[in-house]
Amino acid sequence: MSLTCFTKSTRPFEGQKPGTSGLRKAVKVFQQENYTENFVQCILSAMGGSLTGCTLVVGGDGRFFGKEAVDIIIKMCHDGILSTPCVSCVIRKYKTAGGIVLTASHNPGGPNADFGIKFNISNGGPAPDGVTNAIYDLSKHIVEYRICPEVKCNISVIGKQEYVVDSRPFTVEVIDSVNDYVEYMKEIFDFGIIKDLIRGASGTPLKVLINAMHGGHHPDPNLTYAADLVKALKEGEYGFGAAFDGDGDRNMILGHKAFFVTPSDSVAVIADNTDYIPYFKKHGVKGLARSMPTGCAIDRVAEKKGMEVFEVPTGWKYFGNLMDADRLSICGEESFGTGSDHIREKDGIWAVLAWLSILAGRKMSVEQVLLSHWDTYGRNFFTRYDYENCESEPCNKMMAVLDAMGSDKSMAGKKLSYGDKTYTIAKIDNFEYRDPIDGTVAKNQGVRILMSDGSRVVFRLSGTGSSGATVRLYIESYESNSSTFTKNAQEVLKPLVEIALQLSKLTEFTGRTLPTVIT
Incomplete structure (x- = not known):
């Protein structure tokens, strides 16, 4: 039986502008009549003529409203549960036109929490600004969408389901959600060595505890939201711990007694130990990169190894062009994202396997x-303060005041003190990035206050929340004196934190005396 598509009238919804990683809103927003259909149609329209006859990947992290969204997309595309890294892997392996990822990542899930839709392009990575801007422009003027309501697809059964839609063949293939990814990981890592490490083939077995987290809580892998993992590690039974977020792309690494590895240090350690990972021994390391707010530990590795290092805006899409041009192999973000050019997304599972490979090769503990590493490079002390769900207007005013400081010539050379610590401002700017591959420019990516000793303060408004504004304050200080390496980071950074709060008047603008999360 041939099925028929229908055109349905609709109206634009305000605010369908993709953020750093797609469109994230409360589930109840996506459940509005035509809301999800509108956004999906804008994604498909933005693809233009490349859609006809192509293959698209659809998958998500399994959160509430995911099945309903998959059903809508199948009915609209005429072309599950998939982690974000797996979606990227599948797009690249099968050379598809792209994929629609149903996830709000580290945002809470459930009927009273968040949902999200993200479009990944054919390289497997998040859509670049040009594509997301086109989607947003279409969303402001959409008046109709195309859908085939009669398509009934059972996504719980692996295999192909064949249809004829508007006299053309239309195939939906449900694949194993992990098989392709696992096979790829076996090509990248030596699973035998990792297995020997855990079993204790040449010594004491390594007890590992993994927390995959889930939508019933806030699935962000940090010291606050993964507190149960931290507590379990502190008891001393486990030598290695890791947490992932809802869709498996973010990760947190802990050692014995909950020894915490900052994301900035984690990516630097991986970059410095590529000899223990077969993938890099085979393909080499072409370059390193970090997001602008991320601590500069990886820069020091790049300098010693004579490699290119890139500083990009927050958002994994900015790494993609560099990877496609063979100028980047390993990268990371301070928001617990770590990855390489094996796919075009951050990959928490890959990061954990990389760490286990390093522990096995070096026969050392995490600590x-x-x-x-610090003995070789020194330590970049780093912390991030998050002020979540603030009122947007006063936060925007605060950022405007900070931005204006960059034009005030009297700020350069100004001394700022707290207790017995004094810093001298070298420069204040609003980070701007020009892509070295295609020349596109990203402006207003965060206000940086750069100190003469290499310390940094960065203020950003996050683009991954579903409501209100999240202010992120990043503080970094470099120490080369080994006597400081084991000190508590919050104690070392306290003077600079207090100076940043005073300079920004954050409490006055936001009404917050304490951050929601400290990492």
Whole structure:
């Protein structure tokens, strides 16, 4: 039986502008009549003529409203549960036109929490600004969408389901959600060595505890929201711990007694130990990169190894062009994202396997690896303060005041003190990035206050929340004196934190005396 598509009238919804990683709103927003259909139609329209006859990947992290959204997309595309790294892997393996990822990542899930839709392009990575801007422009003027309501697809059964839609063949293939990804990981890592490490083939077995987190809580892998993992590690039974977020792309690494590895240090350690990962021994390391707010530990590795290092805006899409041009192999974001050019997304599972490979190769504990790294490079102390769900207007005013400081010539050379610590401002600017591959420019990416000793303060408004505004304050200070390496980061950074709060008048603008989360 041939099925028929219908055109349905609709109206634009305000605010369908994709953020750093797609459109994230409360589930109840996506459940509005035509809301999800509108956004999906804008994604398909933005693809233009490339859609006809192509293959698209559809998958998500399994959160509430995911099945309903998959059903809508199948009915609209005429072309599950998939982690974000797996979606990227599948797009690249099968050379598809792209994929629609149903996830709000580290945002809470459930009927009273968040949902999200993100479009990944054919390289497997998040859509660049040009594409997301086109989607947003279409969303402001949409008046109709195309859908085939009669398509009934059972996404719980692996295999192909064939249809004829508007006299053309239309195939939906449900694939194993992990098989392709697992096979790829076996090409990248030596699973035998990792297995020997965990079993204790040449010594004491390594007890590992993994927390995959889930939508019933806030699935962000940090010290606050993964507190149960931290507590379990502190008891001393486990030598290695890791947490992921809802869709598996973010990760947190802990050692024995809950020894915390900052994301900035984590990516630097991986970059410094590529000899223990077969993928890099085979393909080499072409370059390193970090997001602008991320601590500069990886820069020091790049300098010693004579490699290119890139500083890009927050958002994994900015790494994609560099990878496609063979100028980047390993990268990371301070927001617990770590990855490489094996796919075009951050990959928490890959990061954990990389760490286990390093521990197996070096025959060291997590803490020993970090102490050895700091002895070689020094330590970039780093912390981030998040002020979540603030009122947007006063936050925008605060950012405007900070931005204006960059034009005030009297700020350069100004001394700022707290207690017995004094810093001298070298420069204040609003970070701007020009893509070295295609020349596109991203402006207003965060206000940086750069100190003469290399310390940094960065203020950003996050683009991953579903409501209100989230202010992120990043503080970094470099120390080369080994006597400081084991000190508590919050104690070392307290003077600079207090100076940043005073300079920004954050409490006056937001009404917040304490951050929601400290990492």
